[in-house]
Amino acid sequence: MEGLPEAIAAALRSELPNLSEASAGVRSALRLIMAVLLGAVIGLEREKRGTAAGFRTHMLVALGAALFVVVPAQMGMESDELSRVLQGLISGIGFLGAGAIIKLSEGREVRGLTTAASVWLSASIGVATGLGQHLIAIFATVLGVAILMLSHPKPKPGARE
Numbered sequence: 001m002e003g004l005p006e007a008i009a010a011a012l013r014s015e016l017p018n019l020s021e022a023s024a025g026v027r028s029a030l031r032l033i034m035a036v037l038l039g040a041v042i043g044l045e046r047e048k049r050g051t052a053a054g055f056r057t058h059m060l061v062a063l064g065a066a067l068f069v070v071v072p073a074q075m076g077m078e079s080d081e082l083s084r085v086l087q088g089l090i091s092g093i094g095f096l097g098a099g100a101i102i103k104l105s106e107g108r109e110v111r112g113l114t115t116a117a118s119v120w121l122s123a124s125i126g127v128a129t130g131l132g133q134h135l136i137a138i139f140a141t142v143l144g145v146a147i148l149m150l151s152h153p154k155p156k157p158g159a160r161e
Helices: 004-015 022-048 055-074 079-104 113-130 134-151
Strands: none
Touching (some): 022 055, 113 134
16 A cells, blocks of 8 residues: 555556646647637637537537647657648548538538538638647638628528528
């Protein structure tokens, strides 16, 4: 029993190596929080329009995308390895967006393209924040929301994009 606290401490150090470098953990947490906040901005606009993918979806997509970048970076992945992670992420988000389009299709009318594009944008903003590129992520969020708001000044009752 005497060596138990030391054994627990050693196990925690080996399982949670990032705790020893608190600044890296805080930096990563801030990047994830920023991704959620920027995803929320886009999600709020989509929520107001009553689209299939709204507030929570955009926050989760941005968070997930940021996490797919933050974790490999903390593990010390090289840029070519990170490139493969991003390729998989982009494909996965494309699949998610395609689901929004298919779900909203009626007859020969294609619907849901704007929603799919906003989900894709949220993912790319998450990637940017995960890489620490906050200013470009904020700028892209502002541009994206402006495009969404300017292209459709007011929501149509019962309409889904």
